[in-house]
Amino acid sequence: MNSWRILTDHDVSLEDLLKVEPLSYKAYLQKGGYAGLNKAIETLGPSGVLEAVKSSGLRGRGGAGFPTWKKWDFVVQQKETERYLCCNAAEDEPGTFKDRFLLRTNPHQLIEGVILAAYAIGASEAYIYINGRYEQEIQFMEEALQESKAQGHWGKMPSSPGLGVSLKICPSPGTYVAGEETALLEVIEGKVAKPRQKPPYYPAMHGLFGKPTVVNNAESISNIPGIVREGTERFRSIGTNSSPGxxxxxxxxxxxxxxxxxxxxxxxxxxxxxxxxxxxxxxxxxxxxxxxxxxxxxxxxxxxxxxxxxxxxxxxxxxxxxxxxxxxxEEACMIRAAIEYTRFFARESCGQCPPCELGTVHLAEILEKIESGSGSEKEIDQVMQVCTMIKGRGQCFLLTGAAIAVESIFHHFREEFEQHVNIGRCPFAIQH
Ligand SMILES: Cc1cc2nc3c(=O)[nH]c(=O)nc-3n(C[C@H](O)[C@H](O)[C@H](O)COP(=O)(O)O)c2cc1C
Incomplete structure (x- = not known):
């Protein structure tokens, strides 16, 4: 059989990564660590940090590429002064483990980024939400957090909005949907990881404990100390005009x-x-x-x-x-790939939206029938019918994401679907 399947961080050799010791506090300081925070407090102030992130053009690395400063500004514009910052390191999407790398290699950079982001939006509490499977990274992060607190970078002066911020780690349940920003809020509030209805529950207005909240990805946040410390020109000198860095x-x-x-x-x-x-x-x-x-x-x-x-x-x-x-x-069966992803999305559906829970399973069954060779033109037509039916439904993007993956495979590789039906087996299967 064709052996193509999705890979996760369990499959890819992470030997080198798992040998990496986190950059120590001292080594981070030697590289200019916490200089951005000092600069923010001494000269920029919260609005200056927001301005720096705005002119840097930083866009979110958590999936949508939304301008980071805009999210911050929505929250700053709210009258409510009790605000929260959440750093999202829940990552559990197949083939994604960049945040694990950042948590592991440079926890102080992430912590400095969290303090700066909280400072810019006037948040008095910040949560670092980490995939619960990343036990060692959570431990490293806990140690770094205590060290940075002991060094006076946060938690000491309640009268100063930036430094008075309190930082906490919250492990995620280690599921894909738990990384969705409103499911994240539910988990931090002690509930089950299920996305909230948007509207009205946009985090910027009705976020954590009903208060204005920014949710940023760990990689987005890890970029902030460098931007504040080095200035925006350096950041903008890398990448493209609309996607810097x-x-x-x-x-x-x-x-x-x-x-x-x-x-x-x-x-x-x-x-x-x-x-x-x-x-x-x-x-x-x-x-x-x-x-x-x-x-x-x-x-x-x-x-x-x-x-x-x-x-x-x-x-x-x-x-x-x-x-x-x-x-x-070339020898990968695209229908097998579509099945792998659809089964992943079906497994990860939180179950609160029937089109998601049922639609993904139904789609996987249709694809499996085609891949096994027992499908017909009827199943081929059904693939797009089901995708069209489920796209845009559900309370979060999970279902639409599932439809997009299959729809795009169908669009570019329709002839493979026909081939399976015409020859009555998977053409990529090894024949004995
Ligand atoms: C099903 C689902 C899972 C998600 N998982 C993550 C995740 O693990 N980490 C993450 O940063 N964003 C994840 N997101 C996106 C978040 O909802 C949110 O947009 C992101 O954390 C914002 O960060 P950014 O603005 O820095 O990109 C997920 C979205 C969906 C729909």
């Missing part, structure tokens, strides 16, 4: 060297696959790739030179998502 790409799938690669935004996908990933496994030919994780549309091999940035990928009909680049070689 770098992104940590998680390269998985059919490549020789899967792993994490930090590159300037706008770098062509070919560079990531060939120079960083050592090309396609066993000298095979590229067939397709997800540029931003399985909730973005798949793109065919002829798009291999597409620049990896938010706007170009959108124009190309896909998205940068979380930077999880998943590569498929």
């Amino acid at each position: 770098t992104m940590i790409f998680t390269l998985t799938g059919d490549v020789n060297r899967p792993g994490l690669y930090e590159l300037p935004l706008g770098t062509p996908l070919r560079t990531l696959i060939e120079d960083c990933g050592g090309g396609i496994k066993d000298g095979a030919v590229l067939k397709a790739f997800f540029p931003g994780g399985p909730s973005t549309s798949i793109l065919p091999a002829n798009q291999v030179d597409v620049p990896l940035d938010f706007d170009t990928l959108k124009e190309a009909g896909s998205g940068l998502g979380t930077g999880a680049v998943i590569v498929m070689a």
Whole structure:
């Protein structure tokens, strides 16, 4: 049988990463650590930090690429003065483990970013929400948190809004949906990880404990100390005009060297696959790739030179998502890939929206029938019917993400669906 399947951080060799000791407090200070926080307190003030993030052009690395400063500004504009900051390191999407790397290698950078973000929005409490499976990273983060508190970077002076902030770690249940921003709020409030109805529960207005809240991804937040310390020009000198800075790409799938690669935004996908990933496994030919994780549309091999940035990928009909680049070689069965993702989304559905819980299972069953060779034209038509029916439904993006993945596979590889039906078996299965 064709063996293509989705990879997670369990599969990719993380040996090197798991050997990495976190950068110590002292080493972080030597690299300029906490200088951004001092600069913020001594000269910039909260509005100056927001202004710096605005002029840097930083966009969220958690999936949507939303301008970070805009989120902050929504919260700053609220009359309510009790505000919260949540740093999202829940990551549990297939092929995504960049936040784990950041938590592990440089916890103080993340902590400084959290303090700066809380300072900018006037939050008195901040939560670092970490995938509960990342036990060692949580431990490292706890130790770093206590160290930075002991050094007076937070928690000491309640009269000063920035330094008076209190920082806490909250483990997530380690499920995909628990990373959705309103499910995150539910978990921190001690409830089950189920997304809230939007509207009216937008975090900026009705967030944690009903108060204005910013939820930012861990990579977004890790960029903030550098922006504040070094100034925005340096940040803007990397990447493209509308997608400045770098992104940590998680390269998985059919490549020789899967792993994490930090590159300037706008770098062509070919560079990531060939120079960083050592090309396609066993000298095979590229067939397709997800540029931003399985909730973005798949793109065919002829798009291999597409620049990896938010706007170009959108124009190309896909998205940068979380930077999880998943590569498929010519012999991968695209229906098998569609099944793997649809089963993943079905498993991860929280069950509160019937179209999500039932629709994903139904879609997987149709795909399995086609892949096994027992499907007909009827099932082929049903694939798009079900995708159209479920897209845009449900309280969060999970269901739409599932539909987008399958729809895009169908759009680019429809002939494979026909082939399975016509020959009555998977053409990629090894014949004995
Ligand atoms: C099902 C689902 C799972 C998500 N998981 C994560 C996650 O693990 N980490 C994350 O930062 N964002 C995740 N998001 C996106 C968040 O809802 C939110 O947009 C993000 O944390 C905002 O951070 P940013 O503005 O810095 O990009 C998820 C969204 C959905 C729909």
